[in-house]
């Protein structure tokens with residue numbers, strides 16, 4: 001589904017991704033861990049099409065398409081979803097008109113007619129129930145005044161609405177209480193199937209108890225320095241990152 | 250200095266226009282209006298048309314607007330506008346009678362004054378001066394601060410007609426009243442409507458003024474509105490400015506607030522080549538509230554300039570100003586807001602905010618607060634921002650599959666919402682939302698049910 005080959009990216013002349021290689025198949029869950037500032041969010045943003053990052057080398061192939069040639073909106077319509085580490089507040093844009101526009105643009109891309117208002121509201125209600133988000137939040141402006149945890153739940157709600165093929169969840173677990181963590185993990189698990197895939201960026205092994213990964217990768221200083229099964233997460237939890245750094249040196 | 254000579258030339262055109270027509274104007278008018286004319290024209294001559302040298306007009310080009318040969322209607326115009334055919338504005342699902350001004354003259358030649366809900370009076374200013382001389386004389390040209398604007402003197406010198414609106418004491422008008430202010434002529438035309446509104450003690454009213462141009466000629470309009478709010482009155486006024494870009498307008502409004510009165514003014518500028526709004530609020534009683542809002546969306550070479558002057562003369566009053574603008578292409582905007590708090594006006598709260606989005610490097614906004622505060626127990630704040638569209642928000646929307654164009658639109662629309670949501674008349678709010686939507690999408694801002702070409 002996704003193939004990243006020797007990806008290099010810069011911001012302001014500073015190289016942040018220094019040759020990433022990663023392959024993800026349908027049905028898989030990949031966890032990416034790594035110290036602060038190692039480039040995890042940068043990788044996620046580059047996948048989603050953030051233009052402030054300058055890709056200097058490498059390729060990203062997504063379901064046969066050259067992702068790097070596509071603007072962010074086309075990537076989203078083709079099935080990529082980024083759950084933001086820091087979701088943006090957009091005062092004055094209501095959640096309803098935001099999601100309605102997003103869902104209908106995706107339908108247009110697939111040559112489907114837009115949802116009628118009543119069909120759309122029905123879909124909203126279904127997804128609200130699925131991810132157990134407070135329906136009051138969906139009556140407000142996008143993320144405006146949402147608590148940290150509410151913002152994260154709202155990301156999962158949007159993911160449920162858009163049903164992506166590849167979801168990249170950037171620290172969706174940070175700032176969630178135990179109950180919220182279960183709710184969010186449940187949502188992700190319910191949306192999982194054999195045709196889609198998930199990349200989970202996290203610092204905590206705890207999340208991986210709920211969403212069990214097939215692979216765990218360690219991103220360090222712009223490169224994936226170790227890939228293994230889910231047991232790697234336990235090892236990291238126990239020993240931290242130093243041993244990997246040392247192993248590399 | 251050749252520029253000065255040239256300017257004197259422009260001025261002499263208007264003095265000549267006055268001298269040649271003063272007899273004709275006076276004969277048709279009322280002595281109450283006539284008695285201000287001579288001193289007004291002298292005042293205008295002394296002060297001149299405001300130029301960029303005037304600190305308060307620094308960013309506005311009025312010279313080009315005034316330097317043109319205009320036709321002037323000294324009588325109620327012969328132009329017949331068949332409203333059923335041309336203008337079927339259904340915003341006022343509120344009141345059946347729409348009040349019309351054509352080139353500054355009251356539109357209805359037969360019913361020059363009409364009753365509203367059986368109690369209030371609305372109609373021709375000239376007719377009101379004749380029919381209700383005592384009432385008229387009590388208020389006409391009595392606003393504070395009139396002398397601050399030379400163009401108000403020009404209006405006073407020529408004043409012929411406009412809208413008179415009177416709500417007696419203890420009358421609450423349920424429905425908003427719409428005034429349609431039309432400019433229509435085959436020739437370039439200069440119009441100077443003069444309006445006078447009085448809202449009696451404990452009374453309440455809402456007015457909507459829609460400014461339109463109905464023909465492609467150049468227009469210059471120099472309007473004056475005086476509003477007197479008696480004790481405990483509530484007045485809401487909305488002005489939708491939608492003239493074509495060959496039109497220039499200076500609209501000066503003077504609010505005079507008495508004790509415990511509440512004012513809401515909201516000026517929405519969608520189109521118009523040169524637009525200058527002067528809003529003067531004179532607070533002359535305690536426990537008053539004044540809310541001034543404004544929204545301007547400009548592009549091409551538009552020049553939109555908002556000036557406010559709030560004078561707090563009595564204690565315990567609150568004023569609140571909130572103006573927002575989106576400027577595209579090479580348009581130039583200005584917001585100049587002055588807050589004056591006199592020594593006696595303790596416990597004044599005065600707030601001012603002006604936020605702008607500039608869509609190009611050529612678009613410019615000049616935002617300048619001016620505070621003059623002589624009382625010590627005062628809460629005052631002001632803030633001005635100008636910036637581009639928030640790139641993080643733009644990316645967030647695009648990452649959900651919303652096209653860049655649509656995402657920009659959503660963000661701009663959201664930006665305008667803070668002003669539009671302050672429109673308390675629901676049908677009008679919906680309509681303006683719709684017009685702003687079209688304006689931001691670059692479509693004609695014509696009301697759906699309106700057959701005329703606004704711009």
Ligand SMILES: Nc1ncnc2c1ncn2[C@@H]1O[C@H](COP(=O)(O)OP(=O)(O)OP(=O)(O)O)[C@@H](O)[C@H]1O
Nearest residue numbers: 011012016034035036037038039040041042043085
């Ligand atoms: N807009 C930017 N301008 C300059 N440097 C940036 C910018 N964005 C990211 N960086 C730098 O790139 C590096 C990688 O940042 P990134 O956010 O990808 O790290 P991360 O692995 O997600 O860290 P964390 O675990 O703290 O979320 C950091 O050194 C960061 O300071």
Ligand SMILES: [Mg+2]
Nearest residue numbers: 040041042085
């Ligand atoms: Mg990060």
